[in-house]
Amino acid sequence: MRHWLIKSEPEVFSIHDLARVGREPWTGVRNYQARNFMWRDMQPGDLALFYHSNAKPPGIVGLARVAGPPLPDPTQFDPASEYHDPKSSPANPRWWMVEFDHVATFPATLTLNELKTDPLLAEMGVCQRGSRLSITPVEPSQFAHICELGGTRP
DNA sequence: GCCAACGTTGGC
DNA sequence: GCCAACGTTGGC
Numbered sequence: 756m757r758h759w760l761i762k763s764e765p766e767v768f769s770i771h772d773l774a775r776v777g778r779e780p781w782t783g784v785r786n787y788q789a790r791n792f793m794w795r796d797m798q799p800g801d802l803a804l805f806y807h808s809n810a811k812p813p814g815i816v817g818l819a820r821v822a823g824p825p826l827p828d829p830t831q832f833d834p835a836s837e838y839h840d841p842k843s844s845p846a847n848p849r850w851w852m853v854e855f856d857h858v859a860t861f862p863a864t865l866t867l868n869e870l871k872t873d874p875l876l877a878e879m880g881v882c883q884r885g886s887r888l889s890i891t892p893v894e895p896s897q898f899a900h901i902c903e904l905g906g907t908r909p
Numbered sequence: 910g911c912c913a914a915c916g917t918t919g920g921c
Numbered sequence: 922g923c924c925a926a927c928g929t930t931g932g933c
Contacts, residue, residue, distance in 0.1 A: 762930095762931095764931090786916080787916095808930080808931060808932090809930085809931060809932085813931080813932070867932080884913080884914075884932090885913065885914035885915065885930090885931090885932095886914085886915095886930095886931090887914070887915065887916085887929080887930045887931070889930090910933105911932105911933085912931105912932100912933095913930100913931100913932095914929100914930085914931100915928105915929090915930085916927105916928085916929080916930100917926105917927085917928080917929100918925100918926085918927080918928095919924100919925095919926090919927105920923105920924095920925095920926105921922100921923085921924095
């Protein structure tokens with residue numbers, strides 16, 4: 756099993772929204788690197804850290820699980836969607852997504868500042884200056900450490 | 910609101 | 922294929 760970190764702006768979609776709906780299609784990713792993670796590398800059952808970006812404070816707020824295989828992101832075919840891609844077609848989809856299930860909500864945010872000041876976590880992608888990728892792989896040891904700090908068992 | 914980082918676009 | 926311009930992300 757691999758481990759991941761997924762970013763979401765809580766004003767758009769928060770860990771509480773995920774807890775409420777239970778399962779959410781991760782639509783709207785329009786970066787090839789992040790797409791490849793979902794399309795090629797994620798397996799059903801993989802666990803992900805749920806990260807709130809553009810939040811006060813930013814940080815990890817819970818856990819999610821990859822619910823199934825990659826699917827074509829339907830928003831790419833919808834002319835009314837802000838994620839519409841006229842260069843894509845249902846016969847040859849360009850953008851893929853997975854669905855995430857809610858696993859846990861941390862009792863408190865594990866803040867970016869805490870991640871950066873922890874020697875075991877400071878190397879994580881999300882801690883690096885200028886990191887903008889919305890999906891990044893996480894080392895199993897880092898994942899386990901974060902679950903412990905977050906007071907949560909996956 | 911500022912701005913560094915980085916991806917994308919498009920002229921050549 | 923190069924690279925300047927531009928747009929977006931996201932912490933601060």
